[in-house]
Amino acid sequence: MSNAISNEHELPSAMHATELPHGRMGMWWFLSSEVIIFGGLVVTYILCRMHHSEWALEAANTINMAGALNTMVLLTSSFVVVKAHEAAHKGDNAKAARLLFVTVGFGLIFLCVKAYEYHHEIVQGFVPTANLFWGFYYLMTGLHGLHVVGGMVAMVIVALGVQRGNDPVGVEYVGMYWHIVDIVWIFLFPLLYLAS
Amino acid sequence: MLDSLPLENISTFGADVDAITAFVWWIIVGWGLAAEAIFIWFLIIYRKKDGVRAAWTPATTLRSTAWVLVPTFIVLLFDLVIEHRSAPIWDTIKDPAQIPQHEVLVRIRARQFAWDFTYAGEDGKLDTADDFTSMSELRVPRNKVVRFQLESLDVIHSFWVPVLRLKQDIVPGRFIPGWFEATTDGEYEIACAEICGASHTQMRALLVVESAEKFAKWAATQVEQNALTLN
Amino acid sequence: MSHTAEESFISKYVFSVDHKVIAKQYMITGLLMAIVGGLLAGVFRTQLAWPDEPVFGLGIMAPHVYNAMVTMHGTIMVFWVAMPVLVAGFGNLLVPLMVGADDMAFPRLNMTSYWVFFLSTIVLIISFFVPGGAAAGGWTSYPPLSNSIEASGVNWGVNLWVLAVALEFVAFLLGGINIITTGINMRVPGMSMWDLPLFVWETVIASIVFLLSVGPLIGGAVMILLDRNFGTGFYDPIQGGDPLLFQHLFWFFGHPEVYVILLPALGILGEVLCANSRKTLYGYKMIVWSVIVAGILSFVVWAHHQFVSGIDPRLAFPFSLMTILISVPFAVHLFAFIATVWRGSIRFNTAMLFACGFVALFLIGGVTGIMNGTAAIDIYIHDTYFVVAHFHYTLVPITFIATFAGIYHWFPKLFGSLMNETLGKIHFLGTFVFLNLTFLPQFNLGMMGHHRRIANPTAFDFLSTSDALFLQELSTIGTYGLLLAQIPFVFNFFSSMFRGEKAERNPWQATTLEWNTESPPGHGNFDAPQKAYRGPYVYSPEGVSVDFLPQFEPPQDGE
Structure with missing residues (x-):
């Protein structure tokens, strides 16, 4: 397309008036909007939950072990992505890309476990329309799952770019995003699984 | 324009609603007209004239911002008075405990x-x-x-x-x-x-x-x- | 710095990454949608004034058509006119220019947001033509009405409505990130945050407020889609859900949204008032702080839309109090504007007339808000024409009067020429007079107890009095006048674009950085890297012979 794209970094637009590069600042604002989206859902869920003590029985039908396993998986992957950022910072692009692929692998494990859970619940009749608890369960975990998929896609794109020698700044940004995905899960897990 | 609402009132609490409506109405008409009048007056007397230069008023001192902050403070006082009058009327009509x-x-x-x-x-x-x-x-x-x-x-x-x-x-x-x-x-x-x-x-x-x-x-x-x- | 490389028509005007082109795309899409929204109003106002006669000879309007028109009028005017024109249009045009940047921080993201917005516009327009018609549950689309196909008779209309609004939110989320980052991070050397033009401050704060308020409603919109199409029960009391949940999610966003579009409008006002009264802003820091306070307060007032909606009555007091308190920062803001013209040397060009018109009209909208915010009065006037009149006295000045002021003022930076002043003044006069004729009677109708969103007032005896019918007719005649008054503008817009008087760089002798570019600015905006030497509104400083010192002018002796 136009020249402006290729020249972006030579033009004064690359300069920044604060200490932060544009990308990181933009990323922070993006993540804050994500926090508000999930925050709104979590607050809504908690308020509804206060009127429905019987949801404790429903929550008992989730698989706590699977949820705990997934929490471990995401926490570990967050650690890996930090390592990827570290490698990129040191200029070891190959290692950074490798670690990103490992993170994507953890994301896949997460999704497989989640898929198993969904299957297990649906065959028991706990479908999204079963009652409001399951509505919230599928809405919140589903939305979170979409974010996991989105993060994986972004990491694959960044990793391939880094392998081809692109600016590794993207590693930091997908890392920030992945942490948010992780943090959201840390809220969802006790709220949806353990609160029985 | 407004002493009470145009429709007749037939409830016991309606008179209170009419009263606070008229009360707030006159406050906002007073404030609104005063602000409009001052604004239009400024527009007329400070229109562009040959040889007259605008003043430099950055209002960086507390004293100069007082021209804005004092009227605002009075607005706040009016707000609190309105709220003070409104709350009991609302409670009479709406609070289930007061039926x-x-x-x-x-x-x-x-x-x-x-x-x-x-x-x-x-x-x-x-x-x-x-x-x-x-x-x-x-x-x-x-x-x-x-x-x-x-x-x-x-x-x-x-x-x-x-x-x-x-x-x-x-x-x-x-x-x-x-x-x-x-x-x-x-x-x-x-x-x-x-x-x-x-x-x-x-x-x-x-x-x-x-x-x-x-x-x-x-x-x-x-x-x-x-x-x-x-x- | 300018790019002379040949660009195809497509990459220059359609899939452009240039912030000025994207700004024009947003503005023109928005103004075209304004025509749709305005004509809808013309049609349903005709129905209201003469309910038993065929509308424009086309037949009696069916009530569900009336409901759909009212719904779409509100939706379009807020989400497809005010947002794209004020926040995205002027934001895109002015924020980079005013901070001295050559483009937005993320140009490709910027282009993406416009095309997502464009897609949302298409989806919304398609929703008019699906079986069952467009959404007809009011622009707030409260469930269960919006959720139930049996109750509303609308199926795909609501699905597409929700989809369009959600897409639009995505577009403005991306756009908002761009505006915030550009405004904060691309300031030229020498320009501290306290040297930012007011417009940049207000648009950045507006974008932040949008970013931090829209999330819950995105969740709420997804819940509507799931309820409607997959049978979940988030809003269905039978399944344990709660219809009021949506109202909370809607207004948690919906009220801040008012400020999201108000703030850029006030920013435009600041620029136009200062330049044309040759006065510095009266208490710049005080104004910026008041905007920040208003932005924060805007998150805790939402339930004033719901005093009588079935929420716990004890919530009315805190929300009523917060609502009335939010009048304080805006009082500071308006009083400071009035103080800004004080002891000025006022030049009444068309932009200035619109700016003054804004202050005069917005005052009416502002003070009548106190009535709505008082919980005891709201019992009577909630959902009546009083509320309709109130929010039109705020939203019409925001969406149109401020936009016109901005267009007349920055036309040189949009198209390189000046707009015709005579036509402009006719436009102003017509708009100002007919706007009042349209909406003043509605205050009175509201006091008579006339409730909103009814297609035929004569269904009720208390609304069939000759006074009430006369006021409805008056308001409709005002609407016709208001619509016709826009013809000189449309003509002026296009004739000035192609044959207007060529504008020099700084026709208004203004002080901010955008006036240091060609009219219109070329690709890359500035001829040379910029530097800011002083604050944004140094008009008529003491001890200097000239009556303005632009931000871009190096310091003079003795300064």
Whole structure:
């Protein structure tokens, strides 16, 4: 397309008036909007939950072990992505890309476990329309799952770019995003699984 | 322009609503006109004139910002006075804990696009055998406290009686209590004030206020009719 | 710095990454949608004034058509006119220019947001033509009405409505990130945050407020789609859900949204008032702080839309109090504007007339807001024409009057020429007079108890009085006048674009950085890297012979 794209970094637009590069600042604002989206859902869920003590029985039908396993998986992957950022910072692009692929692998494990859970619940009749608890369960975990998929896609794109020698700044940004995905899960897990 | 609302008021708490409406109305008219007048006056006298240069007023000192902050502080005082007057009126009309002892209990049920009114009957309890229902007509005795309970069968409606100065949304799944006491005989209109579908406009009912004797007589015939239909 | 490399028509005007082109795309899409929204108003106002006669000879309007028109009028005017024109249009045009940048921080993201917005516009327009018609449950689309096909008779209309609004939110989320980052991070050397033009401050704060308020409603919109199409029960009391949940999610966003579009409008006002009264802003820091305070307060007032909606009555007091308190920062803001013209040397060009008109009209909208915010009065005037009149006295000045002021003022930076002043003044006069004729009667109608969103007032005896009918007719005649008054503008816009008087760089002798570019600015904006030497509104400083010192002018002796 136009020249402006290729020249972006030579033009004064690359300069920044604060200490932060544009990308990181933009990323922070993006993540804050994500926090508000999930925050709104979590607050809504908690308020509804206060009127429905019987949801404790429903929550008992989730698989706590699977949820705990997934929490471990995401926490570990967050650690890996930090390592990827570290490698990129040191200029070891190959290692950074490798670690990103490992993170994507953890994301896949997460999704497989989640898929198993969904299957297990649906065959028991706990479908999204079963009652409001399951509505919230599928809405919140589903939305979170979409974010996991989105993060994986972004990491694959960044990793391939880094392998081809692109600016590794993207590693930091997908890392920030992945942490948010992780943090959201840390809220969802006790709220949806353990609160029985 | 405004001493009281254009429609007559027939409820005991309506006069308070009219009073605070007029009170706030005159405050905002006063403030609004004063601000408009000052603004237009500035525009006229400070229009561009040859050889006259604008002043340099960055208003960086507390003293100069006082020209803005002091009027704002007065606005704040007015706000608090308004709020102080409004809160008790609101509580009288809306707080379930403050509903006075009632003489008539009626369930107001809204659905697309009609109203029905179920009276508790002699025993003063709803959902008993002596209940009776009136379609599209809410009859109440004059100078008696009427307690109502709002229910909706489908979507959100709003119970709107302009002459009573009363409006309350009706939410499916909730039973919202309220009250009024009508002071003047006559027939008045009830409307639905929350858009509820295609024929929202047609969702109308009548409020009939009459003497306690007339009301008692009407209630008796209703109970009879009810018994007939049940048999 | 300018790019002379040949660009195809497509990459220059359609899939452009240039912030000025994207700004024009937003503005023109928005103004075209304004025509749709305005004509809808013309049609349903005709129905209201003469309910028993065929509308424009086309037949009596069916009530569900009326509901759909009212719904779409509100939706379009807020989400498809005010947002794209004020926040995205002026934001895109002015924020980079005013901070001295050559483009937005993320140009490709910027282009993406426009095309997502464009897609949302298409989806919304398609929703008019699906079986069952467009959404008809009011612009707030409260469930269960919006959820139930049986109750509303609308199926795909609501699905597409929700989808369009959600897409639009995505577009403005991306756009907002861009505006915030550009405004904060691309300031030229020498320009501290306290040297930012007011417009940049206000648009950045507006974008932040949008970013932090829209999330819950995105969740709420997804819940509507799931309820409607897959049978979940988030808003269905039978399944344990709550219809009021949506109202909270909607207004948690919906009220801040008012400020999201108000703030850029006030920013435009600041620029136009200062330049044309040759005065510095009266208490710049005080104004910025008041905007920040208003932005924060805007998150805790939402339930004033719901006093009588069935929420716990005890919530009314705190929300009423917060609502009335939010009048304080805006009082500071308006009083400071009035103080800004004080002791000025006021030049009444068309932009200035619109700016003054804004202050005069917005005052009416502002003070009548106190009535709505008082819980006891709201019992009577909630959902009546009083509320309608109130929010039109705020939103019409915001969406149109401020936009016109901005267009007349920055036309040189949009198209390189000046707009015709005579036509402009006719436009102003017509708009100002007919706007009042349209909406003043509605205050009175509201006091008579006239509730909103009814297609035929004569269904009620208390609304069939000759006074009430006359006021409805007056308001409709005002609407016709208001619509016709825009013809000189449309003509002026296009004739000035092609044959207007060529504008020099700084025709208004203004002080901010955008006036240091060609009219219109070329690709890359500035001829040389910029530097800011002083604050944004140094008009008529003491001890200097000239009556303005632009931010871009190096310091003079003795300064």
